[in-house]
Amino acid sequence: MAREVEYGTNIKAVKKEVKYIGREFSTIRANLIEFAKSYFPNAYNDFNEASPGMMFIEMAAYVGDTLNFYMDNQYRESLLHSAEEKKNVFKLAQSFGYKPKLANPATAIVDVTVEVPAEQVNADTYKPDLDYAPVITANSMFDSQGGSTFRLMDDINFKTSSSLDTRTSIVSQMEDDVPTHFKLTKQAIVQSGQQISQDFTFGNAVKFDKVILSNENVVQITSCIDDDGNKWYEVPYLAQDTVFDAVENNPVNTPDMSSLSADTPYMMKLIKTARRFTTYVRSDGKTELRFGAGISSNADEEIIPNPDNVGSSLSTGLSKLDSSFDPSNFLNTKTFGQSPSQITLTINYTYGGSLDDNVLSNQITKVNAANVILSPEGLNATKVNEVKDSVEVTNNEPATGGSSGDNIEEVRQRTMAYMNTQGRAVTLQDYITRVYSLPQKFGNIAKAHIVQDEQLDQVAGGEDGDKPMLKEISNPLALNMYVLGYDHKRNFVKLNNATKQNLKIYLSQYRMMTDAINIKDAFIINVGVKFSIITQRGFNKNEVLMKCIDKIKKHFDVKKWQINQPIIVSDIAYQISLVDGVASVVPPIEDNPQKQMVVVENLFDGTAGYNTNVYDLDAATKDGVIYPSLDPCIFEIKFPDNDIEGRVVGDI
Numbered sequence: 001m002a003r004e005v006e007y008g009t010n011i012k013a014v015k016k017e018v019k020y021i022g023r024e025f026s027t028i029r030a031n032l033i034e035f036a037k038s039y040f041p042n043a044y045n046d047f048n049e050a051s052p053g054m055m056f057i058e059m060a061a062y063v064g065d066t067l068n069f070y071m072d073n074q075y076r077e078s079l080l081h082s083a084e085e086k087k088n089v090f091k092l093a094q095s096f097g098y099k100p101k102l103a104n105p106a107t108a109i110v111d112v113t114v115e116v117p118a119e120q121v122n123a124d125t126y127k128p129d130l131d132y133a134p135v136i137t138a139n140s141m142f143d144s145q146g147g148s149t150f151r152l153m154d155d156i157n158f159k160t161s162s163s164l165d166t167r168t169s170i171v172s173q174m175e176d177d178v179p180t181h182f183k184l185t186k187q188a189i190v191q192s193g194q195q196i197s198q199d200f201t202f203g204n205a206v207k208f209d210k211v212i213l214s215n216e217n218v219v220q221i222t223s224c225i226d227d228d229g230n231k232w233y234e235v236p237y238l239a240q241d242t243v244f245d246a247v248e249n250n251p252v253n254t255p256d257m258s259s260l261s262a263d264t265p266y267m268m269k270l271i272k273t274a275r276r277f278t279t280y281v282r283s284d285g286k287t288e289l290r291f292g293a294g295i296s297s298n299a300d301e302e303i304i305p306n307p308d309n310v311g312s313s314l315s316t317g318l319s320k321l322d323s324s325f326d327p328s329n330f331l332n333t334k335t336f337g338q339s340p341s342q343i344t345l346t347i348n349y350t351y352g353g354s355l356d357d358n359v360l361s362n363q364i365t366k367v368n369a370a371n372v373i374l375s376p377e378g379l380n381a382t383k384v385n386e387v388k389d390s391v392e393v394t395n396n397e398p399a400t401g402g403s404s405g406d407n408i409e410e411v412r413q414r415t416m417a418y419m420n421t422q423g424r425a426v427t428l429q430d431y432i433t434r435v436y437s438l439p440q441k442f443g444n445i446a447k448a449h450i451v452q453d454e455q456l457d458q459v460a461g462g463e464d465g466d467k468p469m470l471k472e473i474s475n476p477l478a479l480n481m482y483v484l485g486y487d488h489k490r491n492f493v494k495l496n497n498a499t500k501q502n503l504k505i506y507l508s509q510y511r512m513m514t515d516a517i518n519i520k521d522a523f524i525i526n527v528g529v530k531f532s533i534i535t536q537r538g539f540n541k542n543e544v545l546m547k548c549i550d551k552i553k554k555h556f557d558v559k560k561w562q563i564n565q566p567i568i569v570s571d572i573a574y575q576i577s578l579v580d581g582v583a584s585v586v587p588p589i590e591d592n593p594q595k596q597m598v599v600v601e602n603l604f605d606g607t608a609g610y611n612t613n614v615y616d617l618d619a620a621t622k623d624g625v626i627y628p629s630l631d632p633c634i635f636e637i638k639f640p641d642n643d644i645e646g647r648v649v650g651d652i
Helices: 025-039 052-077 086-095 327-332 381-389 408-421 428-436 497-508 541-555 569-577
Strands: 002-007 014-019 107-120 126-128 141-144 149-152 168-175 178-192 194-201 210-212 218-226 242-248 266-272 276-281 287-291 344-351 364-369 392-395 447-461 467-486 516-521 523-535 582-586 599-602 633-636 644-651
Touching (some): 014 025, 107 149, 107 381, 126 168, 126 178, 149 194, 218 276, 428 447, 523 569, 541 569, 541 644, 569 582
Antiparallel strands (some): 107 178, 194 344, 210 287, 447 467, 523 582
16 A cells, blocks of 8 residues: 655655555565655665665664554454453453453362260150251361362351251260260362461552452452451442342341241342452452542542432531532542551452362361351350361362463453353343352252243234234243242252242342343142063063162152253153163053053142142143143152052063
8 A cells, every 4th residue: 555645845845655565674675765766866876785775774664663563462462352461361351341260279069077965855766966066167178188278168057957958967976875976967068279368457548449469369359357347348340339248047137037047048138338349360360459439438428419418408418509519529439439548458368279179089088277156155065165176077079170270262262251241141041040059058949940921912803803802922021030949858849938039139130120030939740650561581570670660760850850841751761661671661551541651640639748730741742742831830750659650561
């Protein structure tokens, strides 16, 4: 590309062609030589490599090439998909809301055990004395035999037991054939990483003050407390003034929901706070904590006008329209959070994580620092200390997931994926994922299903086509979330109101503003299965039959079954046919007018413990598939030992 440039002189205007295509050294050099030959033929014509003129031409070409490279590089580094420098990729990622992971801790499921005294129920019956059942708080530390440290993710409350937080007990000590102690065991999740506490002292308030944690590869800020006991909360951005906090579900805090504390030990509360901070990941592996801009101790209404107070006779604050104020005062308010002033912050955080933390099973066996809470009031002090000293831990399965942090390409790809949702629930699957990520202490959700809401609308219809009639159409502004929980026997039950309330509050931070979410109970349809088989000669018929029943139990395992999942009869028959010793699956003779290979029937006798939902399975069956109802439901074999009937009708 070239254009003519007009140069003004005292004599006349001269138009000279300037080329802009050449950007590298050799092209710029050649263009400069051509330019000199074209427009200065009589002034200079010595283009020998050793001439002084060529020195200046090549120096000009060098400067041009360097500037072009610098501009190209700066432009490339300003785009996420082409940036190569780590610091630039990290900055771009965090500007889009994604925080690079400096380390990936290993995760393991451990069995945590405590020993408590026995309590006599009657002459021959003893049980654990749950008055001595402790709470082991989150962030308690356990070590592996190889030296890796693991942190407890959530509190372990041995006083409670639910379907998803089961407590087991066995007799551990006896005297004269009488139980004296029981061992209580619960499963919990631990993550690798070192726990450390660091203090930072602040003087006069500074807008957007920041501190840098001394350790690299920080995984999580577990707490931030000032010396007055106030909690500071981490937020994704400083303009967010509301956060979620956990409140123990007890008669004092939540009298209306305290009866549901066994399944929902904590209630989620939305609180407003000015004490907040964000975290920023640096390319050197360290983490910054950045605080707000509020440096005034006065209330915000005294700094900027509150529209609700305009025209009022309040003695404080700006309440008159003719009062002048400095618009820059807005930055002194706590809109972007409060800046710490004349206080000391104690920041507890975990750091570290690597491939070495993926330890084998039965390697996490050492109690490093277990914070065991047990109120000694009314209890034997010696027994209390024995309970605290009895904590044991082990992992029956290997720890997994430990690795080094995100590399540059992983940061780039995960940032672009994050940009699609920006932490919001957009698709129906996004909502399902969020539901299952509800922290366990706020309640346990076994199954979830979400569909678009429907509403009635008037449309033209009737025989003559002009009479209005009601028709169901999709409601674009509402979603119906169908959920179920487990009871203590891992049967499906309706969720309690406390868990529903927590779920509603939890989803509010992710849902789109225009999305209304209706949380409803899915229907439970109890079914039974009947089948007949012909066995192969040489096999024990009873053993083959029991294996077939076990196959069906696994097929209908509640962990695998989902809301609105149809029953494919041929799949059941196929699972039976895979059992060793089964020659063929034949249609049951009794109660089988359609000669189905496997008979599935609805069980709804409430007096026998079944759900009372009646469902016409014959009408819902098409081409060997039993479809769920229009109202979302789930099929369940409630009593597998009784509701699966098999028969051997012969052998070959």
